[in-house]
Amino acid sequence: MEIKVMANILDKNDQIANHVHHRLSGQGIFVLNLMGSPGSGKTSLLEQTIAALKEEIHIAVIEGDLFTSKDAERIEGHGVPVIQINTGGGCHLDADMVQSVLDRLDLDKLDLIVIENVGNLVCPAEFNIGEDVKVTVLSITEGEDKPLKYPLIFKQASAVVLNKTDLLPYTSFNMQAAVEDITSLNPHVTLLPVSCRTGEGLTVWYDWLKEQVAAKKQLKAVNAACK
Amino acid sequence: MAIAQGILDIALNTAAQNDATKILRVSLLVGQLTEIEPASLRFCFTALAADTPAAGAELEVTVVPLTGRCRDCGGEFAIDHYRFYCPECNSAAVEILSGRELKVEHLEVE
Numbered sequence: 086m087e088i089k090v091m092a093n094i095l096d097k098n099d100q101i102a103n104h105v106h107h108r109l110s111g112q113g114i115f116v117l118n119l120m121g122s123p124g125s126g127k128t129s130l131l132e133q134t135i136a137a138l139k140e141e142i143h144i145a146v147i148e149g150d151l152f153t154s155k156d157a158e159r160i161e162g163h164g165v166p167v168i169q170i171n172t173g174g175g176c177h178l179d180a181d182m183v184q185s186v187l188d189r190l191d192l193d194k195l196d197l198i199v200i201e202n203v204g205n206l207v208c209p210a211e212f213n214i215g216e217d218v219k220v221t222v223l224s225i226t227e228g229e230d231k232p233l234k235y236p237l238i239f240k241q242a243s244a245v246v247l248n249k250t251d252l253l254p255y256t257s258f259n260m261q262a263a264v265e266d267i268t269s270l271n272p273h274v275t276l277l278p279v280s281c282r283t284g285e286g287l288t289v290w291y292d293w294l295k296e297q298v299a300a301k302k303q304l305k306a307v308n309a310a311c312k
Numbered sequence: 313m314a315i316a317q318g319i320l321d322i323a324l325n326t327a328a329q330n331d332a333t334k335i336l337r338v339s340l341l342v343g344q345l346t347e348i349e350p351a352s353l354r355f356c357f358t359a360l361a362a363d364t365p366a367a368g369a370e371l372e373v374t375v376v377p378l379t380g381r382c383r384d385c386g387g388e389f390a391i392d393h394y395r396f397y398c399p400e401c402n403s404a405a406v407e408i409l410s411g412r413e414l415k416v417e418h419l420e421v422e
């Protein structure tokens with residue numbers, strides 16, 4: 086016997102992601118899903134961002150990692166709340182993992198939650214975790230062919246951070262080709278070349294992020310006024 | 313692995329609702345713009361399905377090509393090389409029509 090099903094495989098995850106998003110939106114918290122290859126510089130970008138913005142913006146971090154708490158310890162050193170999620174070998178975070186740690190954050194006091202996903206260009210792109218935006222970090226040393234090899238993660242990103250620009254003179258990375266491929270895949274993306282080593286380009290990233298956080302706050306105020 | 317588990321859950325629930333005792337085939341629709349690799353998906357599915365009514369079931373994957381629609385001129389077209397610009401008017405206002413599917417389409421059971 087043949088049974089017609091037509092069920093979305095990721096439905097359950099998407100439903101939980103919607104709950105998470107709804108709950109955090111109600112608090113006016115902007116949620117960023119930070120993705121990218123292992124070693125692309127996600128934690129480095131976060132450390133710089135926290136150091137630069139923690140007086141202006143109340144930030145908390147959720148760290149997804151296969152087995153260790155190394156990244157969480159680095160973030161903890163900057164004095165912001167951080168929660169570790171170990172996926173026990175799982176190659177991505179899912180919405181349920183994020184939902185299950187939310188009660189451990191003091192949500193009344195937060196403007197921004199950054200969720201550092203497991204370093205991986207493949208699976209994280211398929212799983213919504215309640216974020217407002219996805220940001221993908223691509224480092225110069227990975228090569229400019231990555232966007233078209235792993236198109237989904239670059240298509241889903243609101244912003245792509247091109248990190249390690251300090252290494253451009255030492256690599257054959259073709260910046261023009263990278264920019265062309267990413268914008269052809271994702272014409273509305275914000276491209277942010279930065280170096281977490283020298284600080285080059287980081288203020289543009291901070292401004293972009295501050296604008297997103299402010300817009301989220303404003304949306305909450307508008308929603309409250311219209312109730 | 314999580315996706316294979318999602319497929320198995322849907323297959324087992326649907327089979328149970330239809331009083332089926334054995335799942336012979338699970339047919340999937342998988343969009344071109346997904347990060348699914350059929351061989352590794354089959355491997356995970358087979359491992360998870362052992363000792364369930366889906367043990368030994370065949371996983372049939374139909375790839376759905378990536379197509380788009382231009383919001384400016386209304387044109388519909390295949391999206392080649394992940395180029396999200398309208399081939400007619402060069403607009404960047406291109407929405408995805410197909411290619412993001414991750415669906416269990418139907419089951420063959422007994």
Ligand SMILES: Nc1nc2c(ncn2[C@@H]2O[C@H](COP(=O)(O)OP(=O)(O)OP(=O)(O)O)[C@@H](O)[C@H]2O)c(=O)[nH]1
Pocket residue numbers: 121122123124125126127128129130156203204205248249250251252279280281282283
């Ligand atoms: N030269 C240079 N090195 C950098 C830059 N940003 C990060 N790194 C180095 O790249 C390495 C990896 O950085 P991380 O921040 O740990 O990368 P990650 O993406 O968090 O890595 P995982 O969490 O393991 O996936 C570290 O040795 C950093 O010091 C940069 O802009 N320039």
Ligand SMILES: [Mg+2]
Pocket residue numbers: 127128129156201
């Ligand atoms: Mg890290």
Ligand SMILES: [Zn+2]
Pocket residue numbers: 382383384385386387398399400401402403
């Ligand atoms: Zn057009």
